[in-house]
Amino acid sequence: MAELSRRSGLSVPTIKYYLREGLLEPGHRTGINQAAYDDSHLDRLRLIRALSKVAGLPLAKIHEIIDVLDSDSSIEEALALTQDALVQKAGPVPEGSADEVSADPESQALLEKLIEARGWPHDPSSPAHQAAAQALSELRAEGLDSVLDRVDEYSALADEIARLDLDAIARADDPEDTVRLVVLGSTLRRPLLDALILIAQQKASIRTFGGGPGN
Numbered sequence: 001m002a003e004l005s006r007r008s009g010l011s012v013p014t015i016k017y018y019l020r021e022g023l024l025e026p027g028h029r030t031g032i033n034q035a036a037y038d039d040s041h042l043d044r045l046r047l048i049r050a051l052s053k054v055a056g057l058p059l060a061k062i063h064e065i066i067d068v069l070d071s072d073s074s075i076e077e078a079l080a081l082t083q084d085a086l087v088q089k090a091g092p093v094p095e096g097s098a099d100e101v102s103a104d105p106e107s108q109a110l111l112e113k114l115i116e117a118r119g120w121p122h123d124p125s126s127p128a129h130q131a132a133a134q135a136l137s138e139l140r141a142e143g144l145d146s147v148l149d150r151v152d153e154y155s156a157l158a159d160e161i162a163r164l165d166l167d168a169i170a171r172a173d174d175p176e177d178t179v180r181l182v183v184l185g186s187t188l189r190r191p192l193l194d195a196l197i198l199i200a201q202q203k204a205s206i207r208t209f210g211g212g213p214g215n
Contacts, residue, residue: 001027004037008045015045021059023048023066047176050183051082061085065179075175082179086186087127103133110136110148114155165189 005012018024024044027035044066051062065085068078108124111133115122123129139147147154165185172178 001037004041004045007042008049010045010049018045018048023062043176047180050180055086055183055187056089057085069175069179075178078175078179079182082182084127086183087131103130103137104140107136107140108133110151114151118155118159
């Protein structure tokens with residue numbers, strides 16, 4: 001247990017908690033009060049850590065994802081469940097919030113047009129679809145028509161980022177590692193990409209509005 005704690009970066013009480021919750025299989029008994037743990041336990045802890053500590057998913061959702069991984073379900077099903085959980089965690093506006101803007105028919109139609117043009121899966125019930133429709137409605141409600149006018153270009157960039165993401169995780173050795181890399185990549189890439197865009201905007205603003213530092 002101490003070695004597993006050291007290698008995983010998680011405390012012994014945390015590992016014992018995951019054992020009690022059924023998220024981690026018990027070790028192989030070697031004595032009355034001793035058990036041995038192998039790389040499969042370490043891999044599972046790394047996945048749980050990514051889902052809990054990095055992505056901030058609730059325990060119930062982590063259970064769902066792990067149950068799918070432990071079943072005969074495909075990796076695509078596990079990824080779909082994980083991606084839906086990430087979208088719900090990072091939605092534009094919390095459901096039920098006084099500031100929530102319902103997706104209007106015009107935004108729904110625009111999204112469906114985008115999805116058809118890009119050849120993306122069309123599932124209006126998915127959290128990603130609903131979040132995208134709500135985001136378009138938020139832009140429309142704030143009068144950001146200049147952004148909506150270029151949404152085709154944004155969707156093309158989304159296609160490219162998705163390709164880069166999947167290329168980056170293609171080296172994963174097993175389904176658990178694939179899910180872990182998707183969680184880490186999606187969660188940690190988001191603030192990096194936002195920051196890079198802000199930096200790039202500084203250069204773009206000079207080209208658009210003229211001037212520069214000291215002018």
